[in-house]
Amino acid sequence: MKMKERSLNICIGLAAVIGIPGLMLLQQSLMPKGNPPVPARLVVKRDYALLAATEAGLEYSLGKARLTAFAAASYFAQGRHQRAESWFRLGAAEFQYPSLMHFYGDFLVWHRRYNEARHWYTLALACGRTAGQKQFAAFVENKLKRLETLEKKK
Numbered sequence: 066m067k068m069k070e071r072s073l074n075i076c077i078g079l080a081a082v083i084g085i086p087g088l089m090l091l092q093q094s095l096m097p098k099g100n101p102p103v104p105a106r107l108v109v110k111r112d113y114a115l116l117a118a119t120e121a122g123l124e125y126s127l128g129k130a131r132l133t134a135f136a137a138a139s140y141f142a143q144g145r146h147q148r149a150e151s152w153f154r155l156g157a158a159e160f161q162y163p164s165l166m167h168f169y170g171d172f173l174v175w176h177r178r179y180n181e182a183r184h185w186y187t188l189a190l191a192c193g194r195t196a197g198q199k200q201f202a203a204f205v206e207n208k209l210k211r212l213e214t215l216e217k218k219k
Contacts, residue, residue, distance in 0.1 A: 115139045122152070130162040137168065146176075157185060163192035167205055170212075179216050186212065 156165030
């Protein structure tokens with residue numbers, strides 16, 4: 066009997082010594098390779114430059130007009146056109162920045178809303194002339210001429 070018990074104990078010991086590392090190797094081979102992608106609803110993308118621009122762009126100041134334009138351009142580049150248009154309207158209609166009136170006109174031309182674009186180009190031209198910005202006014206006049214040729218082609 067002692068021989069049977071001894072051989073049984075040896076078999077159990079060998080199974081434990083070989084089985085545990087064998088199970089660990091099996092587990093490693095069954096593990097997924099690489100990292101799975103994080104679900105989109107859990108990914109929080111923060112663009113801190115855009116956050117800072119939107120915070121500062123809500124204050125009326127000619128020095129902060131560039132931040133309002135940056136916010137509008139960033140949202141436009143992301144394909145969020147409704148939000149970009151609201152930023153353009155804030156800068157052009159509410160704060161009356163001539164440069165944003167011009168950019169908003171470009172945005173409207175891109176969307177083929179030519180009558181509205183003409184309105185904003187005309188306002189930008191008037192503001193540029195009253196501010197004495199000859200180069201800006203000439204630039205906007207060229208945009209109005211191009212808009213007329215675009216409308217004639219349509």
